[in-house]
Amino acid sequence: MAKELYDGIYSSHKLVFIERIEKNIDYYLKNRILEVKRLQQELFCVLNKSSLISVLKELKENPEFDIQVINSINLFKSNGRYCLLIGLSSVANNYSMLLKVLxxxxxxxxxxQEYKEILPEIVQIFKAAEFYMSRNNLTHSYNDAVFESQVFDGFDSFDxxxxxxxxxxxRAYLDTAISRVLPQNFNxxxxxxxxxxxxxxxxYSAGIFPELCLCLAVEELLKIKVSRRVQYIRILLSELSRISSHIYFVARIAKVIGADMAFNFSLLEREHVLRILEEITGSRINPNFIKIGGIxxxxxxxTAANIKGSLSGILKAVYKLETLLLDNSIITAKLKNTGVADKDVALACGTxxxxxxxxGVRYDIRKNRNLMLYxxxxxxxxxxxxxDCLERVQIRFREIYQSIKIIDQIxxxxxxxxxxxxxxxSEVELEYSEMISSVECPHGVFKTFIEMKDNRVLNLIVLGPSRNSLYFAEKILPGNRVEDVELIIASLDICSGELMS
Amino acid sequence: MKSLVKNNLNLFVAGFGCCKQEIFAASGPVYDISRFGINFTSIPEESDVLVIQGFYNKEGQSRLLKYYARMREPKWVIAVGKCVVDCNLLNKSFQFDDGFREIINVDFFVPGCPPRPEAFMYAILRLLESPPDY
Known part of the structure; x- marks a missing residue:
């Protein structure tokens, strides 16, 4: 009974359901899709460019698929051939898929040139694809105010x-030209x-998650089963990183508002969490701790007893920090009703x-997809x-409490x-294979697409959530005051590292 | 070093990357870099030290030159992290071009990926003790 109740409240990702979607794709898109396969808990389809638009229309309009969200578009070269990788998801049906377009x-x-030609057609079906088009509005002459990349962390990688x-x-446009630092042949x-x-x-604000995502993908390819202890340690580190990242987020919000005491207090608490991470992994920021098949x-x-002992101190400090920041009526008045976004806008942007x-959308892949041993x-x-901004700050505090609860249980x-x-x-031998893996990082769903042969990675494409948050910012900034721009963008917790590719 | 600058050294941190977290961690109460009279500023004209860290492309490099030109003398430069000291971890082919190196003379290098806040503070204190000629 308890289990049914549990499943009723939080719909778990059902493999049977994915199989049904796979069969539906076979049935409805049989002639238009070259290959369809299930990679971990995602669907992966290969198709030609000529059938892309009709496939996208079918996926959006057919109630069996009900895909409303486009998450990402990437141009890459695979096996000597240029391809598009399009990320799509359906929050209502709780699944996501990647289309590889040849x-x-x-x-x-x-x-x-092909990429530029096909994008306007995609935009007619999914409006969010306009973020990937070259936009003429990104010039000084068209705009009244231009904020160049700022010094403070979180505003430093876009104009x-x-x-x-x-x-x-x-209107607001965000340009990430300064942050595109990776060469085309990288990875x-x-x-x-x-x-x-x-x-x-x-x-880099929570470095454990990309490592975890990569290792989960390779482990799935190599069919490695990891022991429960390892999985629990991975969850523990993930949650500690989540706490650290969220406290850093609070520090940035406090800095933007001008609450210096909360800023200093949050940096102090972050140090406590970073020291626990350092004790376990040996590094504060880039742990390099999670390995393929283990840790x-x-x-x-x-160590476990020490972590448990320090939890009560962290809990008290976070509660004190929340009181310090959100019991102040001036601060809450500033945060409330600023940067408001309803769930339709958030979903359409792929956030x-x-x-x-x-x-107000219950979507967390820790629960929705039974990630690891969550x-x-x-x-x-x-x-x-x-x-609004207040809700986005409050939700981080609530997530910290839940993370502390998880660590306590572990x-x-x-x-x-x-x-x-x-x-x-060095001894890994593998045929050419593809794999998708995703984890719930502090900013959203962090996804990687990997192509491997033996121990060489032919392609690694990182699909971070911050790019969607940027587009989300473009949508929620209109209607707000210019003085609130920094606050709204800080409340979206954009990590510059995810914008590099 | 003029005593006015020595007792009130302003840092301008350019670029984006993981080192920035560790640099700003030095302003927190655990390390409290401001007890030495060191502050972070976001205006190049007000700053005495340009801190270069993180990842750059050509656009980022040209902005860095602009920031440096806007700074008033005396001015110093500190390079923090492997990406600037050696080569970019994620883009090994990118190097600051020769024109950049002719204009900007780095006074202190802080190695590490990323360096700890203590290492960054050590470089700043060395700068206060014995500032290189500018």
């Missing part, structure tokens, strides 16, 4: 172009070992994570209702198992 052109310039009517914003034909050590830089080293016997949940742990998905009941050595990557 382009006709064999040259760099030709593929870019903001605003068209205003006095101090009210009419192509690189060794898995190199990638494992550097991948955490893609989300770098096991806990010392006293995930706390920003989506603050608008199903064995008791916690609530923090939910908002109004979708440290109380950590299975005592022998941990095998991680897999020797």
């Amino acid at each position: 382009l006709n052109s064999g040259t760099d310039d030709g593929s870019r 903001i172009f605003l068209s205003t009517d006095y101090d009210i914003i009419n 192509k034909d690189s060794s898995l070992f190199d990638l494992q050590t550097s991948v955490s830089r893609y989300d 770098k080293k096991d806990f010392k016997p006293e 995930t994570g706390p920003n989506l949940r603050a608008s 199903k064995d742990l008791s916690f609530l998905v923090a939910m908002g209702k109004y979708g 440290t109380s009941d950590l299975p005592d198992e022998y941990i095998k050595k991680p897999v020797d990557i």
